Amino acid sequence: MANNQKVIDYDKIAEMESFKKLAKKKNSFLWAMTVVFLGAYMLLPVLTSYTQVLHQKVVGDITLVWFYAAGLFIMTWGMAHLYVGKANSYDKDAKAIIDEYERGAK
Amino acid sequence: MSPIAIIMFVGIVGLTLVITWWASKKTSTASDFYTAGGGLTGWQNGLAISGDYLSAASFLGIAGAIALVGFDGFFFSIGYLVAYLVVLYIVAEPLRNLGKFTLADMISARFDAKKVRGTAALSTIVIVLFYMIAQLVGAGALIQLLLGIDYWIAVLLVGTMMTVYVLFGGMTATSWVQIIKACLLMLGTVIISFLVLAKFDFNILTMFSHMTTATDAGEAYLNPGLKYTNGIDTISMLIALVLGTAGLPHILMRFFTVKDAQTARSSVIWATWIVGLFYVLTIFLGFGAAAFVGKEEIVAANAAGNMAAPLLAQALGGDVLFSFVCAVAFATILAVVAGLVLSGASALSHDIYGQIIKKGVVSEKEQVIAARVGSIIISIVSILLALGAQTLNVAFLVSLAFCIAASSNLPVIIYTIYWKRFNTNGAVAAMLTGLISALILVAVSPNVWNPEAGKAIFVGEPLIFLTNPALISVPLGFIGGWLGTMLSKQEDAAKYREVEVKAQTGISVQDVSH
Numbered sequence: 001m002a003n004n005q006k007v008i009d010y011d012k013i014a015e016m017e018s019f020k021k022l023a024k025k026k027n028s029f030l031w032a033m034t035v036v037f038l039g040a041y042m043l044l045p046v047l048t049s050y051t052q053v054l055h056q057k058v059v060g061d062i063t064l065v066w067f068y069a070a071g072l073f074i075m076t077w078g079m080a081h082l083y084v085g086k087a088n089s090y091d092k093d094a095k096a097i098i099d100e101y102e103r104g105a106k
Numbered sequence: 107m108s109p110i111a112i113i114m115f116v117g118i119v120g121l122t123l124v125i126t127w128w129a130s131k132k133t134s135t136a137s138d139f140y141t142a143g144g145g146l147t148g149w150q151n152g153l154a155i156s157g158d159y160l161s162a163a164s165f166l167g168i169a170g171a172i173a174l175v176g177f178d179g180f181f182f183s184i185g186y187l188v189a190y191l192v193v194l195y196i197v198a199e200p201l202r203n204l205g206k207f208t209l210a211d212m213i214s215a216r217f218d219a220k221k222v223r224g225t226a227a228l229s230t231i232v233i234v235l236f237y238m239i240a241q242l243v244g245a246g247a248l249i250q251l252l253l254g255i256d257y258w259i260a261v262l263l264v265g266t267m268m269t270v271y272v273l274f275g276g277m278t279a280t281s282w283v284q285i286i287k288a289c290l291l292m293l294g295t296v297i298i299s300f301l302v303l304a305k306f307d308f309n310i311l312t313m314f315s316h317m318t319t320a321t322d323a324g325e326a327y328l329n330p331g332l333k334y335t336n337g338i339d340t341i342s343m344l345i346a347l348v349l350g351t352a353g354l355p356h357i358l359m360r361f362f363t364v365k366d367a368q369t370a371r372s373s374v375i376w377a378t379w380i381v382g383l384f385y386v387l388t389i390f391l392g393f394g395a396a397a398f399v400g401k402e403e404i405v406a407a408n409a410a411g412n413m414a415a416p417l418l419a420q421a422l423g424g425d426v427l428f429s430f431v432c433a434v435a436f437a438t439i440l441a442v443v444a445g446l447v448l449s450g451a452s453a454l455s456h457d458i459y460g461q462i463i464k465k466g467v468v469s470e471k472e473q474v475i476a477a478r479v480g481s482i483i484i485s486i487v488s489i490l491l492a493l494g495a496q497t498l499n500v501a502f503l504v505s506l507a508f509c510i511a512a513s514s515n516l517p518v519i520i521y522t523i524y525w526k527r528f529n530t531n532g533a534v535a536a537m538l539t540g541l542i543s544a545l546i547l548v549a550v551s552p553n554v555w556n557p558e559a560g561k562a563i564f565v566g567e568p569l570i571f572l573t574n575p576a577l578i579s580v581p582l583g584f585i586g587g588w589l590g591t592m593l594s595k596q597e598d599a600a601k602y603r604e605v606e607v608k609a610q611t612g613i614s615v616q617d618v619s620h
Binding site for chain 1: 180184195199311315318328329330331336337340341345348367374378382524600603604608610611612613
């Protein structure tokens, strides 16, 4: 296209060491965390369906299952903010990669 | 109907129409229509996501479920919230970086084939229609109950309103209707929760203790197992809840209304807090209804418990609060169905008409006309289906929509972003396997078949015991995508590198668009 003068050479970026490093770092963080939160979440129906362990009272009449549920809520908020912190640092890496590419392209 | 209720309903209708009128002046291009020009800020989109997501099923359904079955009703709140981590960690940013208006755009960024786009559009339309029928039938029954008007008038009323918002105000009007609804819903929920807590001297321990004797379930009310007694079925349902959100077209579409991945990210944070706080408060709504309205009265008003929250409002705050909560429920329904119409129209008009039939050669003006025609078609079809579905028990349609979204859309999204070997064949196979298996498994499930007459749609033995088939259909979607890929030699590593670079760095979004 005439008005889009800058053609991005994606192959070149994909081959850059810094890009490969970022992609690997980012993906392993994302998938490891996904396994953690899905694991914590799916453990709940397993525990409620096959054991009585969450039925015990902890504080007053509040049973352990409510604390487990509260834990999942706190986990969701906490991991959402953890993600933002990580993603902001990945943004810097991504910007450095694009800068590196643009310097190389000139 | 009391004068105060009429004032509140008319107020909501009037306010949303003013917004639509204002938005219509800002809606001239296809990008305005589908994505509000991509100009929403993080908090605006976060509130809009919340307004889009917290359906009547969340507000009325979960409050009723907790009131009737205690902790088992709270499973929904947990699943619907944790789902946001899947959206945030896996889907939101790559989707924003790769897509334009629709999910099909994002998949087509890698596989530029008509059959891929067509299948993605089909899956979107099926999910939208199922979800919409559930919302409209629920809305019709609710408004019939609240205002004492006929079911068909109620459905037409909601149907007309949603069509007007989308037709004239596009995504801008839809977003602001959702934002206002989210604020009203939070306000109503906080007020009721405050009144419930006040009854227990603001002591949560007192409230929980009271609940051990307040219902006929006794101490079991506070423990899981009152409703969900089959482990595999419970696990299957929770899979659909947590994975479905990341495949729901009307939620995914909201990520195209912001300018970049950073804003997409911050909007999910906003949504996670708002939606999460709402779901915490569902405990107070449910407990309060069980304690101060009582099971008998709740079930007498609606067997599924949908009237629990409005009845609680009446018990604690009289006619004024009751009217307010009913008006909020009305706004809730309007905001959700408007979002659904828009995402259905985008699949029909942008994907099928614009990209497949017209091969992408459409002028700006034609695109906007097509978008409006598409909205009308989606609205009319769903209104007609809802009018015919009045007597159906539609509660399972929402979980079916989540199940299809998790089985058909999520595998293809994940493979497209993260799997190098994935190809056109695999994309079509993943979507069709997920979609068809979810539909078939539900068609033979206890939701549709029951040996006792009147308990389900047909009389007979179900072929499977799972009420929600996600445990089977989600893995089938992934396996279908894998098999379809492996059975074809096609591979395009260069294209994947492009998609990977775009998804990871957002480079083309920053440089080319906006």
